[in-house]
Amino acid sequence: MKLQYRNSFVLMSLFLFDSPSPAENDVSGVLGKFLLQAKTATDEKIIESFNALGELRQRSVIVYFASSGETNLVKKLLATGLSIDCSSRGLTPLNAAAIAGRLDMVKMLLGGGASTxxxxxxxxxxxxxxxxxxxxxxxxxxxxxxxxxxxxxxxxxxxxxxxxxxxxxxxxxxxxxxxxxxxxxxxxxx
CATH class of the missing domain: 1.25.40.20 (Ankyrin repeat-containing domain)
Structure with missing residues (x-):
């Protein structure tokens, strides 16, 4: 499976399987809106939206952004108190970044104490x-x-x-x- 397809699969599985109800499986739902807002919103707005997601969805977002290489954003989101070793569907941010080839993300997570x-x-x-x-x-x-x-x-x-x-x-x-x-x-x- 090519890397771009693996990342797409990871993202879709996070959206589909971490949603508590079928009605929330729509990518235009809560997670989809968060991801869209994160591209243009201020840091404060991103943190506010992130805190409103609930822990299950927060883990999905962290793992997704780790695989996408959004190092500064992951740092800010982890600063809200979520564990650096959190997992979504069995995938930790470090594992997601390692699979995706995101060296800067891997270094940041290791520097923050992520378990190897x-x-x-x-x-x-x-x-x-x-x-x-x-x-x-x-x-x-x-x-x-x-x-x-x-x-x-x-x-x-x-x-x-x-x-x-x-x-x-x-x-x-x-x-x-x-x-x-x-x-x-x-x-x-x-």
Whole structure:
């Protein structure tokens, strides 16, 4: 799946699945209006609108803007008190930014204390997702902040094997230099 389509899928899943009722699934609903306003509104208005959303929708908005690379906006929204490790549909802001290749966002979130080990719905870490996508600088940043280079998720693949399957040789080299087990055998389900 191409990155632009993955980001669209993430956005749509946040809109559709985090809404408490079918009537609120319409993109022109509360979240859609917030996203439209955020492009032109003052910071104060954005924060006011954000605070009115409720925590479930706030998490969706944070994850969406993390994947979009809106670093300054995410900083301001997190300053309202929402956890930097909040998740929406199993996706944290750090994982969303790692998948999308948003290095500045990843650095900001890591600097703010985001956990490198929180996993998405597939039990994949931000490092594994960044390795799979070939985001070398993000892989380096996550390793620098202590990400487990041998963590594996539901598919029993590690960041190294994910990079290997995707053909990201330079990422594999960086992971190996950081201590990744290059002889990891994919565990078979019984």
């Amino acid at each position: 080990e929180l996993r998405d719905q597939e039990q994949d870490t931000p490092l594994k997702n960044a390795a799979r996508e070939g985001h070398l600088d993000i892989v380096k940043a996550l390793i620098k902040h202590g990400a487990d280079v041998n963590a594996y998720g539901k598919s029993f693949t590690t960041p190294y094997t994910s990079a290997s399957y995707s053909g990201h040789k330079r990422v594999m080299e960086v992971l190996e230099a950081a201590g990744a087990n290059v002889f990891h055998q994919q565990k078979m389900l019984a």
